[in-house]
Amino acid sequence: MKTRERILVVARELFNEQGEHNVAASDIALAMDISPGNLYYHFKGKDAIHIALFSVFQRELVGLLGTPLTQPSLFIDDEDSPVIRSWFFLTVVLEKMLEYRYLYDNLSDLMHRFPEIDRGCRRLGHLKFAACETLIAELLANSNASPERLDSLVNTMAMTLTFWLPWNQMTHNADQSDVIVHKGVLQLLSNCAPYMGDEQHSFYAECEALYREMVVAVR
Amino acid sequence: MKTRERILVVARELFNEQGEHNVAASDIALAMDISPGNLYYHFKGKDAIHIALFSVFQRELVGLLGTPLTQPSLFIDDEDSPVIRSWFFLTVVLEKMLEYRYLYDNLSDLMHRFPEIDRGCRRLGHLKFAACETLIAELLANSNASPERLDSLVNTMAMTLTFWLPWNQMTHNADQSDVIVHKGVLQLLSNCAPYMGDEQHSFYAECEALYREMVVAVR
DNA sequence: GTCTATATCGGGATAGAC
DNA sequence: GTCTATCCCGATATAGAC
Numbered sequence: 302m303k304t305r306e307r308i309l310v311v312a313r314e315l316f317n318e319q320g321e322h323n324v325a326a327s328d329i330a331l332a333m334d335i336s337p338g339n340l341y342y343h344f345k346g347k348d349a350i351h352i353a354l355f356s357v358f359q360r361e362l363v364g365l366l367g368t369p370l371t372q373p374s375l376f377i378d379d380e381d382s383p384v385i386r387s388w389f390f391l392t393v394v395l396e397k398m399l400e401y402r403y404l405y406d407n408l409s410d411l412m413h414r415f416p417e418i419d420r421g422c423r424r425l426g427h428l429k430f431a432a433c434e435t436l437i438a439e440l441l442a443n444s445n446a447s448p449e450r451l452d453s454l455v456n457t458m459a460m461t462l463t464f465w466l467p468w469n470q471m472t473h474n475a476d477q478s479d480v481i482v483h484k485g486v487l488q489l490l491s492n493c494a495p496y497m498g499d500e501q502h503s504f505y506a507e508c509e510a511l512y513r514e515m516v517v518a519v520r
Numbered sequence: 521m522k523t524r525e526r527i528l529v530v531a532r533e534l535f536n537e538q539g540e541h542n543v544a545a546s547d548i549a550l551a552m553d554i555s556p557g558n559l560y561y562h563f564k565g566k567d568a569i570h571i572a573l574f575s576v577f578q579r580e581l582v583g584l585l586g587t588p589l590t591q592p593s594l595f596i597d598d599e600d601s602p603v604i605r606s607w608f609f610l611t612v613v614l615e616k617m618l619e620y621r622y623l624y625d626n627l628s629d630l631m632h633r634f635p636e637i638d639r640g641c642r643r644l645g646h647l648k649f650a651a652c653e654t655l656i657a658e659l660l661a662n663s664n665a666s667p668e669r670l671d672s673l674v675n676t677m678a679m680t681l682t683f684w685l686p687w688n689q690m691t692h693n694a695d696q697s698d699v700i701v702h703k704g705v706l707q708l709l710s711n712c713a714p715y716m717g718d719e720q721h722s723f724y725a726e727c728e729a730l731y732r733e734m735v736v737a738v739r
Numbered sequence: 740g741t742c743t744a745t746a747t748c749g750g751g752a753t754a755g756a757c
Numbered sequence: 758g759t760c761t762a763t764c765c766c767g768a769t770a771t772a773g774a775c
Contacts, residue, residue, distance in 0.1 A: 304740075320632050322541070325768055338771085339741050346769065409625035409686050413539050426691055446714075449724075453710040457676060463690075464683040467628050471682075472645055491672040495665075495714035505668075523758075544750055557753085558759050565751065 305343045307333060309357070312350050316403035321411070326350075352417055358401045359421045365394050366428040383439045384490070384507050390436065391486045395465065399482060402466045426459065433458040437493060446496040457492050461485070483515045524562045526552060528576070531569050535622035540630070545569075571636055577620045578640045584613050585647040602658045603709070603726050609655065610705045614684065618701060621685045645678065652677040656712060665715040676711050680704070702734045 302310075311333050315324045326347045330340040344350045377386055398405060404418075412419040433455045441451070465485040490508055497504055521529075530552050534543045545566045549559040563569045596608055617624060623637075631638040652674045660670070684704040709727055716723055 320629065322629060323632075326770090327768070335740095336742050337769090338743070341770065342740065406628040407626070408690065410539065410541060410629065412690060413542070422690060447724075449728075450710060450713065453707055456707060457680070457711060460683060460687045461676070461679065463687065464679065468679045468682065471627065471631060471641060488672055488675060491669065492676060492711075494669065505666075509668075545752090546750070554758095555760050556751090557761075560752065561758065 304333075304335065304339070308340060308343055308350065309354055313354055313401065313403070316354075317401075321403050321407050348415070351411070351415060354401075355404070355411075355415070355418050355421060358397075358404065359425065362394070362397055362425055363428060365397055366425070366432045382507070383442075384504055385511075387436050387440055387490060388486055388508070388511060390432075391462075391489050392482060394432075394462065395482045395485050398462075398466060399478070405463065405466050406470070408463075426463070429459045429462055430455060433462070440493055441496050441498075443498050444496045445498075450496070454492060454496065458489055461489055461492070465489075479519045480516050483512055483519075487512050523552075523554065523558070527559060527562055527569065528573055532573055532620065532622070535573075536620075540622050540626050567634070570630070570634060573620075574623070574630075574634070574637050574640060577616075577623065578644065581613070581616055581644055582647060584616055585644070585651045601726070602661075603723055604730075606655050606659055606709060607705055607727070607730060609651075610681075610708050611701060613651075613681065614701045614704050617681075617685060618697070624682065624685050625689070627682075645682070648678045648681055649674060652681070659712055660715050660717075662717050663715045669715070673711060673715065677708055680708055680711070684708075698738045699735050702731055702738075706731050 308329065312324070312329050315329060315332060326340060327337045329347075329350070330337045333340075344353065377389055404411060408422065412422055437451060437455060437458075446454075462485075465488070466481065469481050469484070487508060491505075494505055494508075527548065531543070531548050534548060534551060545559060546556045548566075548569070549556045552559075563572065596605055623630060627641065631641055656670060656674060656677075665673075681704075684707070685700065688700050688703070706727060710724075713724055713727075
């Protein structure tokens with residue numbers, strides 16, 4: 302792997318582990334066994350690394366959010382139930398966010414410091430909203446919930462999607478970084494539960510079953 | 521007002537306006553027209569200011585969260601409906617948080633840097649949970665929602681309470697800092713709506729009525 | 740591309756006069 | 758209590774050799 306690539310990988314790891322602000326450019330160089338000067342040859346400082354890192358993340362997440370549940374894929378069959386499809390979709394999104402969780406630990410800060418990140422996050426926010434809307438439309442197709450309620454539901458889901466990782470970090474100090482995604486999906490979907498029609502119970506059963514299956518599989 | 525007091529007030533304002541990390545100790549001194557040396561006479565650096573500021577906030581918020589809806593007060597009558605009481609309670613809590621919103625913009629960061637803030641926020645988190653639980657117990661007294669659902673509802677509410685301010689800041693760049701509290705209360709209560717019994721509609725009506733009333737009153 | 744050495748700079752912190 | 762002046766340090770950034 303080229304040095305430029307490695308810098309991005311190592312920087313992301315350090316940011317996630319130690320918090321963005323605790324990592325100096327020289328720390329990254331040190332962790333890679335290269336000199337600070339060399340690092341500055343590839344990126345003109347930590348800022349440039351941030352921009353590059355975020356642009357990769359943005360591209361990847363836009364790709365995921367852009368095709369929510371619409372097309373079948375390798376993993377998702379068109380015949381699968383909306384619950385399964387939603388479950389899978391949310392899992393994939395949260396896992397991607399977990400890879401770049403340092404971003405969500407310091408969202409306001411980074412958005413404030415970097416206009417690019419600010420614009421990017423707002424764009425991602427809109428996409429999150431849209432994705433949740435189509436997800437809900439599919440999941441609650443024959444629900445009689447009022448539009449206002451659905452609005453607030455979408456809002457809750459988009460917000461949960463954004464802050465689930467930091468929220469868990471602050472409530473459970475333990476590092477259950479693998480179950481955290483599945484717990485998040487359950488939390489997200491359980492918000493939809495009360496609005497579902499008759500399949501309500503079967504939904505919840507399916508959810509819980511999948512949840513336990515995954516948690517067990519991890520351990 | 522004594523200098524020591526003024527430092528805390530000005531620091532809080534600057535933190536809220538410009539973000540905690542963008543404010544140096546010398547900035548605070550500058551904004552107050554005192555010398556950096558003088559500031560250091562009162563507080564041994566920015567860290568000490570943070571600790572002092574947080575301890576005030578913690579004391580205040582613990583006071584609010586500690587007596588959720590239980591005792592009648594100047595503003596809350598024992599005969600008032602649970603909806604009104606919940607509404608008022610959430611408003612007061614969110615308004616206090618708004619006064620110290622810089623905290624919630626950089627939660628992970630500050631918790632990471634200051635063990636005191638870390639411990640305090642976890643404690644506040646528990647109190648938030650407990651408060652939401654009693655609120656829900658009162659609000660959904662005769663609901664038949666399953667315990668799992670109620671758990672996830674409490675979780676959603678506590679999380680919303682924690683991240684509502686930063687979430688709004690990142691979605692709506694406009695500074696509608698006065699309505700933000702009322703919008704938050706509506707968002708919080710609308711999560712409970714589907715679990716309410718027959719009074720569901722009357723609840724929503726009451727909520728919306730109050731909401732509009734308050735928004736209009738502000739403008 | 741990579742290194743070492745060094746310059747720069749901002750913010751934290753202290754000493755001592757008033 | 759408050760000021761001025763100064764020191765110190767860590768992190769950023771550059772220069773120039775290899």
